[in-house]
Amino acid sequence: MTAAMDCTLTKLSEHTGIEVRGVDLTRPVDAAIRSRLNRAFSEHSVLVVRDQHLSPHQLLDAVRLFGEIFPQQDKKFSLPECPLIHYVSNQDRYPDGTRYIPGAGYHTDHSNAAAPPKATVLHAVNLPDRGGDTQYVNMHRAYENLPASMQLRIDGLRAMHVYQSRHSTRKLMALSEENRQAIPDAVLHPLVRTHPETGRKAIYLNPIRIEGIEGMAESDALALLDELLEHARQPQHEYRHRWLPGDLVMWDNRCLLHKANGDYDMKQVRYLYRIMLKGDVPA
Numbered sequence: 001m002t003a004a005m006d007c008t009l010t011k012l013s014e015h016t017g018i019e020v021r022g023v024d025l026t027r028p029v030d031a032a033i034r035s036r037l038n039r040a041f042s043e044h045s046v047l048v049v050r051d052q053h054l055s056p057h058q059l060l061d062a063v064r065l066f067g068e069i070f071p072q073q074d075k076k077f078s079l080p081e082c083p084l085i086h087y088v089s090n091q092d093r094y095p096d097g098t099r100y101i102p103g104a105g106y107h108t109d110h111s112n113a114a115a116p117p118k119a120t121v122l123h124a125v126n127l128p129d130r131g132g133d134t135q136y137v138n139m140h141r142a143y144e145n146l147p148a149s150m151q152l153r154i155d156g157l158r159a160m161h162v163y164q165s166r167h168s169t170r171k172l173m174a175l176s177e178e179n180r181q182a183i184p185d186a187v188l189h190p191l192v193r194t195h196p197e198t199g200r201k202a203i204y205l206n207p208i209r210i211e212g213i214e215g216m217a218e219s220d221a222l223a224l225l226d227e228l229l230e231h232a233r234q235p236q237h238e239y240r241h242r243w244l245p246g247d248l249v250m251w252d253n254r255c256l257l258h259k260a261n262g263d264y265d266m267k268q269v270r271y272l273y274r275i276m277l278k279g280d281v282p283a
């Protein structure tokens, strides 16, 4: 039997983010609520479901309301009891002993895949008392606020994405040979993509993974990407998520950049489950 749920949705900012209350994802969700949540996700790009306390397997079931699970690249972070779910933690270190803060610096997830994940979900297990916000930039808004001359210039360009761009200022953890062989060397994606559900255009860039732009000199490509990122990250395009215990946050990688903040007391453990959903080939 499906539980009756008094589900309320509230916008979190003018352009990005919607909060869901009154849903218990440990229980079956009926078709009407499921389609309402999916629509809210497409329209608002960040879906925040409050007050959830899900085991890894419950999280897996909940996330399947929105699509199929995308296998993540670096299996080092997968949960032994539920390998499709990975963790994000501030307790991991690079081999040289420095602390690894996953996701610092604006990016979109796994854009080096031929069909990158449409969404990433984080579920808070342990949060610091304060700080550790996740920042988002709405790339629909960023595209729509470009001068028409710049829109014309970038429409039709394609960028090359790799696991780790040599231009990236943030270094990822090295992949094991087995993990590395499972992902493509490089893929080309449009620099402006159209959202398959809403038809809106968005700038699709990723400073961690873009190596260059097809047919463009490297210095021109880097200057253009810097200019677009500078434009995109203006405060009027941003939604900043302040985490509450029990939050389940799902964001749309097709039209957002996101970044983590390591601005909190590192003696406190910050630990979240992470899971992704399959997406289309960008077009």
Ligand SMILES: [Fe+2]
Pocket: 103, 107, 108, 109, 258
């Ligand atoms: Fe990320």
